[in-house]
Amino acid sequence: MERELVIVLDFGGQYNQLIARRVRECNVYCEVMSYDTSLEKIKELDPKGIIFTGGPASVYEDGSPKCDKEIFELGIPVLGICYGSQLMSHLLGGEVSKAPVREYGKTEVTFDTTSKLFQDLSETSICWMSHTDFISEIPEGFRITGRTDSCPVAALEKADQKLYAVQFHPEVVHTQEGTQMISNFLYNICECTGDWKMDSFVEDSIKAIKEKVGDKKVLCALSGGVDSSVAAVMIAKAIGKQLTCIFVDHGLLRKNEGDEVEAIFSNQFDLNFIRVNVQERFYAKLAGVSDPETKRKIVGEEFIRVFEEEAKKIGVVDYLVQGTIYPDVIESGLGKSAVIKSHHNVGGLPDYVDFKEIIEPLRDLFKDEVRKAGLELGIPENLVFRQPFPGPGLAIRIIGDITPEKVQIIQDADAIYREEIAKAGLDKTIGQYFAALTNMRSVGVMGDERTYDYAVALRAVNTSDFMTAESADLPWEVLGIVTSRIVNEVKGVNRVFYDCTGKPPATIEFE
Template sequence: MSERSRVLILDFGGQYNLLIARRVRERGVYCEIKPYNTTMEEIRQFAPSGIIFTGGPSTVYEEGAPKCDPAVFEMGVPVLGICYGQQLMTLMLGGTCKAGQVREYGKAELWHNSSSLLFEGVRQQSVCWMSHTISVDQLPEGFVTSAKTKDCPTAAIENPERKLYGVQFHPEVMHTEEGTLILENFLYKICGLSSEWTMAAYSKQAIEEIRQKVGNGRVLLALSGGVDSSVAAALISQAVGNQLTCVFVDHGLLRKDEGDMVEKIMGEKFDMNIIRANVQDRFLTKLQGVTDPEQKRKIIGEEFIRVFEEESRKIGAVDFLAQGTIYPDVVESGLGKSAVIKSHHNVGGLPDHVDFKEIIEPLRLLFKDEVRALGLELGLPEELVWRQPFPGPGLAVRVIGEITADKLAILREADAIFREEIANAKLDRDINQYFAVLTNMRSVGVMGDERTYDYTLALRGVVTSDFMTADWARIPYDVLEKVSNRIVNEVPHINRIVYDITSKPPATVEWE
């Protein structure tokens, strides 16, 4: 990967910002997201081959609206402004914007000027995704209009001589039919980049960066047994070898037989130094009576850190704490001006005093499918890399309401049956995440001519490319029927099964 084969994404706080990065990476181009107020010194040091301005919730005219340094336009580097990014570019270069007579939100027919390099190969009429009330009115000097919709005459603008481009719609979302090609045109034809970003290149770079950062220090890894922490363990192990100690916290919130499997694969197969801390009773005591999901996450996050501190004292001086944080964790815990949707134990809930010099998060810029690809690159077995995603707080956020040992036992058995039947139906690679949730709702049922009053179990399955958005999985009825029959017959205290058909948004993938 050449030094300048990279794109800088300036973040103005929009909801699709992470998707822009994901789409750029899918095109084989490395990119990073940085805040809109990143200094010119930092931008020049990053040395991008192209810059993308994201959308954002602000109005360009309002006081305190986010603005970047105008010197970015003098770098001679191609710039693509998306939605708010187009409006900001317009305003900063001498044009004007105004509120539209009609608010555009959702799908719109887009017509483009076929002479624009940005739209080369794009159908002259296609569907795009709009989300705006403000649009460009007067173009800056040197700019021309290159696309329009019924209600937006400036759906795309450009100054090809200066390689400055703007689109009012969102090319990064799947609803924009030709969005992928539009982004490719910007990256390949306008920025002159090629597809060089691979997990092989990332692995090599990350291993070297970890070596330099750690030096002769010792690393303690929070090994949860999930895909993310396992890949992080393999990556750091290749970088620093036996300087890494993995602490596997068995907090009693894992799936059926998970603890033994994790210890066997990561310890025996990869010869990692693993300490297993069996602290089930400790966590259950801390969680007794707690029903609020955010409080659960904070308690679990703090206890994780406390356990690591205790284990680190047993093994001697430890300089770094490593975590398997990935991009969706970061954005859902609050990135820049984005609202906090839910905190994650590995990015939120850290105590004020942590007995480590620094935290290492080598997967922080990767999406889930990139993490899996990296795991295979590092030699992890497919059965581990393709395991179902599992939240850091474990089954604590899949038991609604108070957590008890009995509820956890019920959920483990039901979840295991669900996962087994999905695999038997050969749907395990088609459904990106699927699991069971034990609700705190009880209802009347009939079993063996007797009245029952037991728990309702919810099943959840989603399909997604990046976990930033997701659609509910259309699991065949016969599979759902078999799962339901097995659970009510084999698992005590469940007499009703429901299937969650809500997409993300408005819901999240997890229930809590």
């Protein structure tokens, strides 16, 4: 699919994916690549623009990441961010020095709004600074377009060569007009038309899959999660009954989830759907196991075995579908696509199943784009926006050993929690929320009788990247209703806790 491209060259910045997402939100397709991508490769890709990320290094240190100086002579617009701005200045003859005052956090910047980069912006605006070095002398031919009280060069440009640089981070939400700056770079400077739209991506992908697959057979392991569901439906729209989806119900899904997935895929889409009910088999394998890593391995390996057995009944297939998404690709080698994570989705299946090639229809998409594609494909909203759910399922939300009774307890408690969060209108504002079953039993009293039952822990966090998280500040009223309902309606529970811990020091999941 031919489309406009902007390249993000990564110099080790923590916000590399965020920059790419902001570009795509402006309807321009974008890929993250390593800073050492060759000039030949860049010329071959013919991007409309290049963005340098930030990074923790100092440009004057030995071994700091650098690109070829000739990149500035290609005639392609370049935007340097933070370390990227210092690198541009350094390579083009400017001076970079250690700052007398380290700038970190929200800072007021004054802009020259005659610059194409800052067109239609306020003359002063809050931006997010994070740097210990600063540009002490700008390169010849450049002019300063932004400054702060303690940073004389917060932005600079050489407009005739389409070279722009900012010392702050326009990609983070703390920079008030950051998205406008990125949009200005894309449209005023790179002259993009903005052809990256989800409806055309879905349409083009379906057409490309049709051409690639022809009359061959395709197999998909369907977890019921967002990525595998969207991948399956996209393939189904292209080739219909040539696709077989195998849905392994291991008995560790949320309440009624197996039935919901089956109803959607059996009734709404034209594909071969096989549901394999192997709850007892998984419970038997997990009996008496309380170590979290062992539980994960058992669930993963058993899933592969079940999938292998079902796949053998079908015989040779030509293609296997995987729901790989773009963050998987970046994290496994910064655009060096030969490296693929072994643990995403159905990692490992190629060793077991007789097939010729993998199809990854969502390989270019971020998670929010996968959801948009899902809506374009007609997948119901409740599936598209469902809460993140770990591969081992409830096995790692039950502390200690797993029994069918414990699974029932946590399914019921979690369903009540999700229902009340939705009723309170909080379901779209919290990053992730779920109930977990602790291994603690305590004395309680219910109906004048002594009880000795389990405690359920409720978790709710706000996060933008799932790398760090803060516990969500849930209203006491909501927590009170959830607690009352769980202890009254769920047999075997007499206490409810709310987990107030962030990540770090905790993880989002319990195990």
